[in-house]
Amino acid sequence: MMPGLENGKILDNRQVAGDWYVMDVAAPATARQCQPGQFLHIRPADNYDPLLRRPLSIYDVLPDSGLISLLYRVVGRGTSLLAKFAADEFINIMGPLGRGWSMPASAENLLLVGGGIGVAPLMYLARVARQRECRVRLLFGASEAAQLSGAARFEKIGVDVKRASMDGSLGYPGRVTDLLNDEIATDYARVYTCGPAPMMALVARWASTSGVWGEVSLEEHMACGVGACLGCVCQLDPFQPGYVKVCKDGPVFNVDQVRWMQQTPAGEVTGSE
Amino acid sequence: MMPGLENGKILDNRQVAGDWYVMDVAAPATARQCQPGQFLHIRPADNYDPLLRRPLSIYDVLPDSGLISLLYRVVGRGTSLLAKFAADEFINIMGPLGRGWSMPASAENLLLVGGGIGVAPLMYLARVARQRECRVRLLFGASEAAQLSGAARFEKIGVDVKRASMDGSLGYPGRVTDLLNDEIATDYARVYTCGPAPMMALVARWASTSGVWGEVSLEEHMACGVGACLGCVCQLDPFQPGYVKVCKDGPVFNVDQVRWMQQTPAGEVTGSE
Amino acid sequence: MNNGHHPSPNLAVDLGGIKMNNPVAVASGTFGYGREYEDYLDIAAVGAVIVKGTTLEARLGNPPPRIIETPAGMLNAIGLENPGVEVFLHDHLPYLRDKGVTVIANLAGNSIEDYAAVSACLEGHAGIAGIELNISCPNVKKGGLQFGTDPWMVQQVVAAVKKETSLPVMPKLSPNVTNIVEIAHAAREGGADALSMINTLMGMAIDVEHRRPVLTNIFGGLSGPAIKPVALRMIYQVHREMDIPILGGGGIMNARDALEFILAGASAVSIGTGNFVNPRAAFDVLKGIQDYMQVYGVQRIADLVGKAVLR
Amino acid sequence: MNNGHHPSPNLAVDLGGIKMNNPVAVASGTFGYGREYEDYLDIAAVGAVIVKGTTLEARLGNPPPRIIETPAGMLNAIGLENPGVEVFLHDHLPYLRDKGVTVIANLAGNSIEDYAAVSACLEGHAGIAGIELNISCPNVKKGGLQFGTDPWMVQQVVAAVKKETSLPVMPKLSPNVTNIVEIAHAAREGGADALSMINTLMGMAIDVEHRRPVLTNIFGGLSGPAIKPVALRMIYQVHREMDIPILGGGGIMNARDALEFILAGASAVSIGTGNFVNPRAAFDVLKGIQDYMQVYGVQRIADLVGKAVLR
Numbered sequence A, B: 001m002m003p004g005l006e007n008g009k010i011l012d013n014r015q016v017a018g019d020w021y022v023m024d025v026a027a028p029a030t031a032r033q034c035q036p037g038q039f040l041h042i043r044p045a046d047n048y049d050p051l052l053r054r055p056l057s058i059y060d061v062l063p064d065s066g067l068i069s070l071l072y073r074v075v076g077r078g079t080s081l082l083a084k085f086a087a088d089e090f091i092n093i094m095g096p097l098g099r100g101w102s103m104p105a106s107a108e109n110l111l112l113v114g115g116g117i118g119v120a121p122l123m124y125l126a127r128v129a130r131q132r133e134c135r136v137r138l139l140f141g142a143s144e145a146a147q148l149s150g151a152a153r154f155e156k157i158g159v160d161v162k163r164a165s166m167d168g169s170l171g172y173p174g175r176v177t178d179l180l181n182d183e184i185a186t187d188y189a190r191v192y193t194c195g196p197a198p199m200m201a202l203v204a205r206w207a208s209t210s211g212v213w214g215e216v217s218l219e220e221h222m223a224c225g226v227g228a229c230l231g232c233v234c235q236l237d238p239f240q241p242g243y244v245k246v247c248k249d250g251p252v253f254n255v256d257q258v259r260w261m262q263q264t265p266a267g268e269v270t271g272s273e
Numbered sequence C, D: 001m002n003n004g005h006h007p008s009p010n011l012a013v014d015l016g017g018i019k020m021n022n023p024v025a026v027a028s029g030t031f032g033y034g035r036e037y038e039d040y041l042d043i044a045a046v047g048a049v050i051v052k053g054t055t056l057e058a059r060l061g062n063p064p065p066r067i068i069e070t071p072a073g074m075l076n077a078i079g080l081e082n083p084g085v086e087v088f089l090h091d092h093l094p095y096l097r098d099k100g101v102t103v104i105a106n107l108a109g110n111s112i113e114d115y116a117a118v119s120a121c122l123e124g125h126a127g128i129a130g131i132e133l134n135i136s137c138p139n140v141k142k143g144g145l146q147f148g149t150d151p152w153m154v155q156q157v158v159a160a161v162k163k164e165t166s167l168p169v170m171p172k173l174s175p176n177v178t179n180i181v182e183i184a185h186a187a188r189e190g191g192a193d194a195l196s197m198i199n200t201l202m203g204m205a206i207d208v209e210h211r212r213p214v215l216t217n218i219f220g221g222l223s224g225p226a227i228k229p230v231a232l233r234m235i236y237q238v239h240r241e242m243d244i245p246i247l248g249g250g251g252i253m254n255a256r257d258a259l260e261f262i263l264a265g266a267s268a269v270s271i272g273t274g275n276f277v278n279p280r281a282a283f284d285v286l287k288g289i290q291d292y293m294q295v296y297g298v299q300r301i302a303d304l305v306g307k308a309v310l311r
């Protein structure tokens, strides 16, 4: 796997729900290298405002067509600029970067738990897992129904999706982690999760207590994205000194590596929202 | 005349020749106030790159339709960004600013000499002069034929245009100031000029020696545009200490105020190209 | 008086005796004498207008080019062009006074005597709320060493001015120093009523085509958003060490920036380069501060001063 | 040998004994140990790779958040996280040496003894072209006063390191000082073979929603285009006063920026934050410098050093 630098050609950039967007980029050299759970480091502007790149998970990839999809939420200056890109424009992407999900080599039963935009790194994971004939269930929680529209993309490749919405407009009304109560841990070989930190903490607890192997995907502000600047570190366990680099050692970590705290003050483990 | 701040709506922004563009902006509050020879201070981006506004002459105005036209050449970051604006987008304009041309109150014979993009502040001057039933002749010099296409706009309102191009592709082959040799100074009450400094110096000399009242329009890098920062000053006469503010005391000055030097090193009088 | 459930927040600031109706001032040299911006906002509603730096005698300033844009900032080398204190007092001050503008005079000089003399000239002229001392000027008697870079000179110049004036005196600290807290202490020793922080960082730019410095003066003062982190740091450092009102500025473009300064320890803020980008900046920033106070239920602006703390 | 009419320009630089094939280095702390960028460019073709700051013992660094973006720049408070000099020598250096990378070690400490000891460890290890001394560290014996802000301490630390090493020594000056020329003189007195200029400006940022400093360390180092004017000014000031090779950096993003530094007086340049934005920056900058030299017929890079003059 050789990450690189590529000017991807935007094929489509559409609003999918509220402040959520999907961007499809033709970036064949990059697409070939992508592994589920890795991320791209994207330059949102060709100037100094903003200066730094922005990390975005690889949402989906069609390696043969050289196509990468990104699912992102507009939260600040960089993502606002991303939303303004039009088809046929070019965007500078660096990657793929980081250590993605540990993939099952053969058919296994997988449980995916995505909270909000944290569903982004789960789609390509699901696609590759389905190619390996895994049975995949996704528990997908979001604040409102529109955000859950992406569930169809999962269902299309044969993922069994259970929906939850905080406003109760679609699926189970409430937190996606409540859906774990209906799951039988022994049904699953692996659980993968990405979402807000408190959500991931609950999933991690469920996995640990029920002995299911699991992975989480973390977030930190990044500069280099390649492990050079030591800017994106995170202390996985507040009782053990030392830091990991989210960009290089992660973003994916095993649930057992992370000790979740009740609170997540600055500097402790936080996850995708 | 009350200058202001307005988000003008772009009606059109088209390439007219090489790196020359014309932008039409609907900015009724501003349009009403514009006088020939004044300028607008434009924010080329809604961020800090670039940070400062860019001064552009008022090329043309249709006060009744609230329309302002700008003629600009892409030379750097700010003007490149201007060229990217599309119809229906908004652009933040401040103005009109500065002291424009002294206009004849009634019918007079006027000679306009425009060099390159320096023709920009002459169009609205011509329009207002024609409304006052002046006879107007424009000597319009540029490097190539395409840039002279704007001459039609002058001719449409009855201006007699003589063309010169450096590459000889249209009109007189060579410098526009050579055309002055064919002009009889006593035919004119006033001469107005804008263009590269050496060109303006020649026009100024012609005006002074032949006793024709004349004005020139100068340029300097600007920050505030309103006379507050003292950043845009210029020493009109290298033998007389003291500076004028191009943004507030100018950009238009009487030919007699300016002592032109053979060379124009940093800090001395320079004009539009 | 507002008797509702959400009383309008109290915005008044007492900056060491300089009374401002609100915490948003405009910085010296960026707002002329106020009139220049009259078409864009009500200059009497601005917290304070700090007028262009004034010296005893008129100054021509530096030859152009005097300004150049830099990443998220600009360099200026105006060279203190100004018509001298008498012209300020007779041509500009009466106008501002009649308009009801809160005026802070910004004074400069090249010797302690200069500062003392120009300060003395203000005595007896109504309509000046206070003095901001620009101490980023070379002291000709000390071989051109800037006043603001030496604690002893800072103390001396502030003390000399305090002796000549009944107005509150606010030296404007230069950021081009190793230890800003030491300079701040010296200023207070000299009798400073408040501190203005920060003046520009000294910088330069080079024209690679012509292989020469862009500015005729070679060096210029860096202002604008680029310097905001440095300004915030210095204000935070000083505020945590001593109890003196601070007028904070350096790169403020919007209300969020201004709030950063206030939370770092500034009692009021000044906008400089921001006026060039948005001539209504002072108005917009004040509005944004008010909105923030309403949203977070902050009663008095003073309740935010220095409230940035690690938890 | 190129015998044509336009011989390729001579790009080699001798930075006080540090031999570089070309003038474009990458700055400490922004390029890891080189390997991290291997997928993006040929790290052996980079003028010099200045590796992450190394201390005698391993350091954990500061708690996050450690970085935050600012206008045209960023703040970092990494806190010198590094595995210690032994790990550097055994895990990283051999790899770089085998690859033929020009390596400059960047050393840090909190006492003169620290610096001396870590420098001594490098002796006998092939593959290190020189030492860059990070003197922007607190001296614990002097109450945390930064080495780089006191001329006497600068001289002492450089002299102590010179005694322990046969390698060229290049202290990296802190810009957070009143008089950079005085510091540069002290460094040379101590025996510096070259100077690296500049390290980051000390700054901070505040989170207005949570009313706290953004960085857990409160203060951080400001880097990126925002600081370029300050870096250029300091290099120009030092170069015009003394004859010592300078490695210039601070905000270099492209060849034009690099040329500004060279014209201001830098013999070579370093790219830091620019690597994050463009991982091929070192390559692109070098290419742009070569193009400039061809266009203007400049034979040797040395012919451009310090050539910015007012005419």
Ligand SMILES: Cc1cc2nc3c(=O)[nH]c(=O)nc-3n(C[C@H](O)[C@H](O)[C@H](O)COP(=O)(O)OP(=O)(O)OC[C@H]3O[C@@H](n4cnc5c(N)ncnc54)[C@H](O)[C@@H]3O)c2cc1C
Pocket: A039, A050, A052, A053, A054, A055, A056, A057, A058, A071, A072, A073, A074, A075, A076, A077, A078, A079, A080, A117, A120, A121, A218, A219, A220, A221, A222, A251, A272, D069
């Ligand atoms: C490995 C990884 C994968 C990610 N994948 C996705 C994704 O697929 N979809 C998506 O919408 N978001 C994703 N994020 C979060 C995304 O990077 C931020 O939302 C984005 O950087 C915000 O930039 P901004 O300029 O819009 O916001 P601003 O708040 O203006 O950004 C300011 C700075 O903070 C950083 N920043 C802000 N929020 C975050 C955050 N949550 N994580 C990391 N840095 C942040 C920015 O990079 C920037 O440096 C991911 C983050 C990481 C680390």
Ligand SMILES: Cc1cc2nc3c(=O)[nH]c(=O)nc-3n(C[C@H](O)[C@H](O)[C@H](O)COP(=O)(O)OP(=O)(O)OC[C@H]3O[C@@H](n4cnc5c(N)ncnc54)[C@H](O)[C@@H]3O)c2cc1C
Pocket: B039, B050, B052, B053, B054, B055, B056, B057, B058, B071, B072, B073, B074, B075, B076, B077, B078, B079, B080, B117, B120, B121, B218, B219, B220, B221, B222, B251, B272, C069
């Ligand atoms: C009163 C006035 C009227 C003008 N009218 C026109 C016009 O009608 N059409 C037109 O094409 N140009 C005009 N110019 C010049 C125009 O302002 C510059 O070409 C433009 O600012 C360049 O910006 P940039 O970002 O593209 O170039 P850059 O070179 O990247 O700009 C860098 C900085 O230099 C300043 N600058 C660069 N060139 C000039 C210049 N020649 N004059 C003043 N500042 C400059 C910019 O404003 C900016 O601050 C006028 C200038 C003035 C002062």
Ligand SMILES: Cc1cc2nc3c(=O)[nH]c(=O)nc-3n(C[C@H](O)[C@H](O)[C@H](O)COP(=O)(O)O)c2cc1C
Pocket: B229, B230, B231, C027, C028, C029, C030, C052, C053, C054, C076, C078, C080, C106, C133, C134, C172, C198, C199, C200, C222, C223, C224, C225, C227, C249, C250, C251, C252, C270, C271, C272, C273, C274
């Ligand atoms: C063009 C210009 C002129 C200035 N003139 C003065 C001055 O005369 N006296 C002074 O004390 N500060 C002067 N300053 C400094 C500003 O008042 C302000 O302190 C500085 O620009 C930092 O704030 P800012 O980043 O908001 O601009 C000047 C700044 C600029 C940009």
Ligand SMILES: Cc1cc2nc3c(=O)[nH]c(=O)nc-3n(C[C@H](O)[C@H](O)[C@H](O)COP(=O)(O)O)c2cc1C
Pocket: A229, A230, A231, D027, D028, D029, D030, D052, D053, D054, D076, D078, D080, D106, D133, D134, D172, D198, D199, D200, D222, D223, D224, D225, D227, D249, D250, D251, D252, D270, D271, D272, D273, D274
């Ligand atoms: C994340 C980061 C880490 C850094 N670590 C070090 C370091 O360990 N040692 C050092 O001397 N300088 C360090 N620096 C400073 C850089 O080497 C460089 O001097 C500075 O960033 C200015 O250059 P720039 O604007 O090109 O980044 C670091 C800078 C950054 C941004």
Ligand code: FES
Pocket: A221, A222, A223, A224, A225, A226, A227, A228, A229, A230, A231, A232, A233, A245, A246, A247, A248
């Ligand atoms: S972002 Fe630089 S080490 Fe992770």
Ligand code: FES
Pocket: B221, B222, B223, B224, B225, B226, B227, B228, B229, B230, B231, B232, B233, B245, B246, B247, B248
């Ligand atoms: S641009 Fe500020 S005085 Fe002219």
